[in-house]
Amino acid sequence: MEEEDMIRSYFQKAGLQYDEEGIEEAVLQKVRKKPYQKKANHYTLAGKVGLACCLLLSLLFLWSLGNSQSAQNEVNPYYWLGAPLILMLLWVQLEFWLGVRGNKVV
Amino acid sequence: MDDLYIKRVLNGDVEAYGYLIRQHQGMAMRTAMAIVKREADAKDVVQESFIQAYESLGKFRQEAQFSSWICRIVINNSLKWVSKNKFHTLATASFMSAAPLAYNQGALRLSQQDLQQLLKAALQLLPPKEALCVQLFYLEEYSIAEIVQLTGFSLSNVKVLMHRGRNHLSQHLQQHYEKLK
Numbered sequence: 001m002e003e004e005d006m007i008r009s010y011f012q013k014a015g016l017q018y019d020e021e022g023i024e025e026a027v028l029q030k031v032r033k034k035p036y037q038k039k040a041n042h043y044t045l046a047g048k049v050g051l052a053c054c055l056l057l058s059l060l061f062l063w064s065l066g067n068s069q070s071a072q073n074e075v076n077p078y079y080w081l082g083a084p085l086i087l088m089l090l091w092v093q094l095e096f097w098l099g100v101r102g103n104k105v106v
Numbered sequence: 107m108d109d110l111y112i113k114r115v116l117n118g119d120v121e122a123y124g125y126l127i128r129q130h131q132g133m134a135m136r137t138a139m140a141i142v143k144r145e146a147d148a149k150d151v152v153q154e155s156f157i158q159a160y161e162s163l164g165k166f167r168q169e170a171q172f173s174s175w176i177c178r179i180v181i182n183n184s185l186k187w188v189s190k191n192k193f194h195t196l197a198t199a200s201f202m203s204a205a206p207l208a209y210n211q212g213a214l215r216l217s218q219q220d221l222q223q224l225l226k227a228a229l230q231l232l233p234p235k236e237a238l239c240v241q242l243f244y245l246e247e248y249s250i251a252e253i254v255q256l257t258g259f260s261l262s263n264v265k266v267l268m269h270r271g272r273n274h275l276s277q278h279l280q281q282h283y284e285k286l287k
Contacts, residue, residue, distance in 0.1 A: 007272060010279065011244040014221040016229075018135040019145055024127045027156040028120065035120045036164070 050091045058084030108172040115163060127156055130173055133246060134180045140237040141184035143230055151187050155180045177246075178256050181238065188234055216283075228278035236271030239264055 061084050108129065114122035134155060138148035159166075159176050166175060216224065229237050238257065242248045248256065253264050 003272065003276060007240075007275060008244050010221060010225055011241075014218060014225045016136050016139075016222060016225060016241075016245060017132065018139055018148065020131045020135055020149075023131050023135075023149060023153055023156070024124050026153050027127055027160070028124055030157050031123060031160045032120050034161075035118050036116050037118060 047091075051088065054084060054088035054091055057087065060084075112163060112166065112172065115160070123156075123160055126172060126176075130176050131156075133173060134176060136241060136245060137177055137180045137238065138184045140229060140232075140241040141181070141234040142187055143234070147187065147191075148184075151183050152180060155183050158183070174252070174256060177242075181257055184238075185234070224279060224282050227282050228275055231278050232271055232274055235259070236267050236274060239267040240271035240275055243268060 108126060111122045111125045115126075131152060134152045135148055138151045138155075139145065142148050142151060155176065159179055166172070229241065232240065235257075239253055239259075242253050242256065243250070250261070250264055250268070253259075254261050257264065259267070
C-alpha cells in the first residue's frame with residue numbers, strides 16, 4: 001500500500017499539464033459550420049392532453065349517438081358528430097395562436 | 107453544469123461548446139499523451155475527439171458524465187492512432203528485476219515543476235496501455251471498475267496492467283530521480 005500512496009502523492013503534487021493552446025479554437029472553428037437546430041415541438045403536453053380529451057369526447061358523443069339512435073330519439077346526428085370535431089379544431093387553433101405550442105424551428 | 111451547456115449547444119449555441127472543451131481538455135490531453143506519447147499528435151487526437159463528441163452530442167445520454175464520455179472517445183481514438191501509426195514506446199527491457207525499489211521520499215521535496223518533469227519522463231517510457239491505466243487511476247482518480255468501463259479492457263487485464271505499470275513507473279521514477287538529484 002505504501003507504494004501506491006507514494007505514486008498517488010507524486011501525481012497529486014505534480015499535477016500533469018500539457019500544452020492545450022489552440023485546441024478550443026480549432027474545434028470551435030470546425031463545429032461553427034454545423035450548429036444544432038432546435039427541434040420543433042408542435043404540441044405541448046397541455047396541447048396533447050387537450051387533443052386527447054377532445055378525441056375522447058368525440059368517441060363518447062358517437063357512442064351516445066349510437067345509443068340514442070337505437071332508442072329512436074329525435075337527434076340530428078350531424079350536429080352531435082360535428083360538435084367534438086369542432087372543439088378539436090378550436091383547441092388546435094387556440095394553441096397555435098396563443099403560442100402554447102413548443103419551440104419554433106430555427 | 108455540463109448538462110446546462112450541453113442543452114445550450116443542442117439548442118443551437120455553438121459557442122457554449124467552448125466551455126465543455128475548456129473544462130475537459132486537460133484531462134483529454136493527459137489521457138491522449140499517456141497513449142500516443144507525442145504532444146503534437148495528442149493534440150490532434152484530442153481535437154478530433156472533441157469534434158466527434160460534438161457530432162454525437164444529440165445521442166449523449168445525460169445520465170452519464172460528459173467527462174467519462176469524452177475520456178472514452180479520446181481513449182478509443184488514441185488507441186486507433188497508435189495502431190495506425192504502429193508507434194512503439196521506448197524499450198522497457200531495462201527493468202533490472204521484479205523486486206520493488208525502495209521509495210525515496212526526497213522526490214516529494216522536488217519542486218512541482220521538477221516532479222512534473224520526472225513523472226512525464228517516466229510515463230513516456232511506459233507502454234501505452236500501462237501508462238493509460240496508471241494515469242487514469244492515480245491522476246484522474248477513476249476506480250478499477252470505471253477504468254474497465256472506459257477502456258473496454260477486461261478486469262483481469264486492467265489489474266495486470268496496473269500492477270506492471272506501477273512497478274515500471276517506480277523503477278523509471280527512481281532512475282530519473284537519481285539524474286535530477
